[in-house]
Amino acid sequence: MKKVIFSLLSAVAITSSVFAADNNTVWHSADTLPLLGKGIDPASTVMRYQRLPDSMKTKVKRDAVYYLGTNSAGMAIRFASDAPAIDIKWKSLYKNLMNHQTPTGTRGLDLYTLLPDSTWTFVNSARPDVNNHFTSANVISNMDPVMREYLLYLPLYDGIDSLYIGTGRDYVVTAPKVDVLIPGSAATPKPIVMYGTSLLQGGCANRPGMAHSNIITRRLNRPVLNFGFSGNGQLDLEIAEILAAIPDPAMYVLDFVPNVNEQQIEEQMIPFVEIIEKAHPGVPILFPEDPRFPHARFDKKMRHEVDYRNLLMKEKFDILSQQYPNLVFLPSIDFAGHDHEAFVDGIHYTDLGFVRYANVLEPILREMIANSESKK
Secondary structure, eight states, rough: OOOOOOOOOOOOOOOOOOSEEEESSSEEGGSSSSSOOOOOOGOOOSSSSSSSSSSOOOOOOOSHHHHTSSSSOOOEEEEEOOOOOEEEEESSOOOBBBBBBOOOOOHHHEEEEOOOTTTTTEEEEEOOOOSEEEEEEEOOOOOOOOOEEEEEOOOOOOOEEEEEEEEEOOOEEOOOOSSSSSOTTTOOOOOOOEEEEEHTTTTTTTTTGGSSHHHHHHHTTTTEEEEEOOOSSSHHHHHHHHHHSSSSOHHHEEEEEEOHHHHHHHHHHHHHHHHHHHSSTOOEEEEEEEOGGGGTTTTTHHHHHHHHHHHHHHHHHHHHHOTTHHHHEEEOTTTTTTTSSSBBBSSSSSSSHHEEEEEHHHHHHHHHHHHHTTTT
16 A cells, blocks of 8 residues: 655644734634644645545545544644633534534534643633634633643534634744644654544534543643544445555554444454554554443343444454454443443443543553554
């Protein structure tokens, strides 16, 4: 397979892309700032904030896959600013709303700042105007005017057409100064590549920063590339080619079981993995089970479906692991705790569920990456 060499954190040269909205606010285009979480060649998309190349529009079997690829789940802007107040102005592609996820989680933005100990902390969210594509929102005010490093998470279940950061006239928005999660820096390790379903895309986090892929990014200070497609993590081999083309990944997490049927596991799981193995032999791959959904305790049909899909996936895993010793199977018994309180609709995680799942994943990801790197 011919690999495209490109930056995992795409950035363009800083330009004077600012304009004054009034006498007090200056709007700085986010297009001039580093973009975290875009795992494909930036030149492959007309729109900046999308996760699949334009060419996939005609390659994938279901239109929904490409559409979901234009959602900006897992992407974030890195920047620095000395402004005491920060506003965000953006245009949503679709003006999406869902009945089981907050508008802030679906199409809002989420601001974090870097502390002196190199950990990230939540600042505040930019809540969308649910009646319009355009939103202008104040995120934070009345701060000390000192230079801070920021991470601005983009919407989980909508896309971004345009994005601006607003400050007072006497303050700056610039490229990051601290060498963390910056393109090409020694402090930016190889990415973790995650593939999966609506749970990976972020359904139903209250705000973007609470999706488990974004939690892991902050905890590990390592890029996590989110290839979660709601209802469509169905082992499409065209998507396997996209994942395989990512240069020098640290590892993969293939979290597809909730979206596949028996035939897809039987026919597509092994070829999907082999495409990745051919491109990146020996790179660790984690296979989580389907979560233990709380209503499956009572819904016998759901319980059977979950157990059966997990069994079929484990059978294919056992076949693959005979050839590829870099594979790890992860039972789901502890993913969301044992009190059945971590789901919003019996299927999708609340913020509590995402934190619990991240708590399960974090030590396993650290160990798999450490073991892999120690062998090189």
